[in-house]
Amino acid sequence: MIAKIIYGETCTGTLNYVLGKEGMQVLGYGNTFSQSISPKFFGSVLYFQGQRNATKNRYAHISLNLPHGEHLDDKTFYKVSKEYMENMGFGHQPYVVVRHTDTKHEHVHIITTTVKEDGKVLGIFNSHRRSMATRQHLEKKYGLTPAPTTRRKEQIQIHRLPELKVGTDATQGTRYYLQDVLNSINQKYKVRSFEELARLVRPYHIEVKTAKTESGRIGLKYGLDNQKGYRTSFINGSEVHRNLSGPKLQKVFDIHSNSKLLPMHRKRLLKQIETTYDLFQTIHPYELEEVLKDYQDIDIKLDKNENVIEGYTVYDKSMYVFRSRELSQKTRMQNRLDIFGNGNEPTRIDTESKQFKLEVQKLIKEAFTTSYLKFPKQTGLLSEHIMTKNFGDIGPVLIASKKYSFLERYIPKSQQKEFRTALLAAFPMIRKKLFEIETKKEKTALQNKFDLIGKVLKNKIFDVGTENGSVRLLFQSLGVKYHDNNLFFTNSNRHTVPVELGKLSFPENMENYVSSGFVHQNHLMLEALSEKSSENSTKLTAIAMFLPMIFPKLYKRMNSEHKKLYESLALSAYLKNAERTHAPFEKSPKDYIAFFNAKGFYFTRGEKGFKIKSIYTGNESSHALSKRTSLYLSSIPNLNAVLNEQRPVIKNLLEEGRNDLKNLWAGHLLEKGLYDNVTYMLTAENVRPNLHREVIQHHMDNGLQQCLVQVSQRQSSFKRNRALRKGVYAIGNWIGGSSYKEEELFNGFKDEFTDFTKFKGNGKGLSF
Incomplete structure (x- = not known):
């Protein structure tokens, strides 16, 4: 099921379209004194309630769309619609549910207002995220086909294509379809011009016309023409939606065109494409899409006119769209006949090229790294691993890699043997070079750990010292060990940093293995604590919350001043992760609170907004929520009651001993x-x-x-x-x-x- 929400300043046009459609059926009304009222009377009620506030998002137009071939009877579809509205916070607002039969798929339209009877506006924060969670909940409950959850990776769903008719009045049949497609295009891509917009919407049978007025403003019109019997008159952009008018879109296009990041994305793409050209001796034009996707993860589409390839369009991960000629004349297929030839040459890698030799080197380097990281407990450093492995040891990992499969696919069979010979010949040199690079990195990393230990001790973050060897707890948490006035990595004696601490008696458990992920997070956390800042907080992950579980003896010795900062940083890092994991289930701000409560987190409200606390940290420790999230939670109608409902949940967790x-x-x-x-x-x-x-x-x-x-x-x-x-x-x-x-x-x-x-x-x- 696909759910769409569009907010607007007026409702007259939407009501005329939804209630004026031929064959429409009103399934029911929400929060009206009777189900027997007329559509006209409901329109008056909705209009007057919406006009009680000057917000631009007075009205909401929602559609629930089933996939082709899926069916719900009227009673069930109304029930689904009603539950959707309740979960989205519109449960106490007046609304109408209307079923249309003008398309091949079943769908309903719901029209309501965001303005309450007292003139205040409903909190519509995170409405699209909540809609996704509500939709998934209803799909599971009613056994409906799930809709795609990733917009950019999926093709835009054209689920509102009107029936094939001749001379249909555009005001009765196309506005919503135009809104649907145009909004999807503008969300998926950073469009920079009306010409580009026209190209992007052409596959959806939409035509775009522009004209400059005497005052210099750009007028914009849209129309439909699928060349199969369905054609409409052109509609002014402002009539389709206020944000789809010429002046409004021009402002958006100017922002995208003047972005400082645009030249960077263009330069990156140009380098990636030129690198691809350098690797290949010939590329069959129709295989360019697959080559660029597999080699550089670039999405392109060939531009064809009557089966003649004129170039290609790049749909970049930055959301920008580039024509090949826009990047550089060198990237145009017509200017690179040395590679694309007459279009009949098979795609072949140039095994004599400099780029091929670089790919061989990268292939071997990645095999070394992968073979080292695949072990859950690394014994020794990467540099030691490199020098103890021969080609036969890393061969299976190398052959199993995607890069190897890609290269092998486009190397002529007659040169397959030379390919393997090239790998064997390059192996000793690459191993030596990689060994030197990693050795330098490891020495720098060990010195950084030594410097950090000095800062931690100087700032007295932990109550540790040389007596009874308690300083070993700090060493272990950073993945290092101490012996005979020298500091080593925990899993290797290869590199050392002199540390004059005298003879210390350390117990054996200092040598216990700790995951490198926890060590890295602890390193970032101690850097932040040493500087008493949150600069490194963006690099912290949810794992930061569990550091006291991994290093219990050390964190029990943390001083109270630094402990409060640690707990605030840990709460912040865990909050970001939890918000992402909750998104598929979060149907309302009440769910936001409930999901955190179940995990042992609770919220308090003060003059400056909301704070989050936990049963795993001290009572004084907290982290302030963002302004937007505070407004989101403040939109709960019975907020005080919801906050009070946290008490028994948290109390139950504590009584059951689940604050571990x-x-x-x-x-x-x-x-x-x-x-x-x-x-x-x-x-x-x-x-x-x-x-x-x-x-x-x-x-x-x-x-x-x-x-x-x-x-x-x-x-x-x-x-x-x-x-x-x-x-x-x-x-x-x-x-x-x-x-x-x-x-x-x-x-x-x-x-x-x-x-x-x-x-x-x-x-x-x-x-x-």
Whole structure:
């Protein structure tokens, strides 16, 4: 199902179109005193309520569109529409649901106002994101076909194409179609001119006409002509939508054309395309699209006129659209006949070119790096790995790479042997060069760690010293070790930095392996704490929240002043990640709060806006939400009641002892789709993930339940087998499901799994 929302300043034209369509059917009204009112009377009610506020977004025009071949009866479609409006916050507004039958797919139009009876405006923040979550919720509930979730990677869905008619009045049939396509084009691309806009909308049978008025303003008109019997008169752009008029679009085009980033994107593309030309001896014109996509990840489309290729258009990841001649005369196919020839030559790589030799070098370098990183626990540094591997060791990794497959595909069969010979011949030289580069990087990295340790100790971020070897905790958290007045990497003795600390007695657990990802995040965090700033906060990820779980002894020694800053930075990093993971489920600002509450986070409101706190940090630690997010939460009608509803949720988590970071970590792994890891934590460690039930149910349906069953079947121990199967039921009971057949079999485990009373009283005090 596809849902579309368009906000506008007027509703007359929309009402005339929706209610005046031939064969239209009113399925029902929302929040009117009767279902027997006339469309004209409803229009008056809607108009007068919308005029109680001067906002430009007074009215909303929504359409819900089913894919071709999918059917809902009138009663069900109205029910879906009603639930959509309730979830989107329009549940108390007057609205009408109208069904149209003028297209091959079934769809309804919903018209409402954002102005409430008291003249205030509904909070429509994040409405398109909420619409996506609401749509996905309804698709799952009613068994509807899911719509694409990534706009730019999918082709624009032309789901409003009118029926083939002759002489149809444009005012009755095309405005919404024009809005739909033109808005989609302008969201997908950074259009820079009316000429470019005309090219982009041509495949959708839309014609664009421009004319300059005496005052210098640009007039714009749109029309439809599919050359198969459907043609309309031209409509002024301002009549289609106020933002689609000539002057409005010209301002947008000027912004895109004058962007300082535009020359950078053009220069990058030019270099990428020229690099491609340098690699190939010949390219068949019809294979250029595939070559550029596989080699440079560039999307192009050939420009053809009666099957004659005139050039190509680049649809860049920057959202800009470039013609080949716009980049450079050198990139035009007509000017590179040495490569494109007469159009009949097969595509072949030039194995004698300088670019081919560079690709061979990159291929070997990537194989070294990949073969090193594929091990979950690296023994030694990359430089050591490089010098201990021969071609036979990295050969399988090299051959399995996409780059190798790409090169091999376009090398003539007669030169395949020379290709492998070139790889073997280049291997010793590339290995030596890469070894030298990595050695230099590693020495610099170790020196940086030494300098950071000095800053941390100077600023007294942690209460550590040389007595009893407690400074080892700081060393370990940065991936280094100390021995005989020298600092080394934890997993290698190759590089050293002199450190005069004397003879220290360190226990063996200093050598324990810690994931490089956690070490890197800890390094960034300690840099930020040393400078007492948040400059590195943009580089921090959700992992920063779990550093006290990975380095518990060290973070217990953190001084209170720095601890408050750490917790604020960690909350900020986790907030950004959580907002992204919640987006597919967040139907309203109430959901925003509910999903965070289930994870152990809660919100407080002050004079300057909202702050987020957690049960994993101190009560004084918080992070201020952005102004937009604060406004989003403020749009909740019964906000005080919703904030008060946080109390029992948070209190329950504390009473059950779930303020341990392991519970949050289990939920984080679930959201990453690492079901095997969660299965182990759930069954072997008795950890209960802190996640909302709706999210848990989603992951159960997407493979968690199956993973639990599969793991239980692989275990030979009856006791282990039984415990794992209990885990399946335990989660099912937890999320309130009733479809799990093991319920009666494992009632005893149910009590054991859900009895957290032994943890009561261990929670931290909270202040709302």
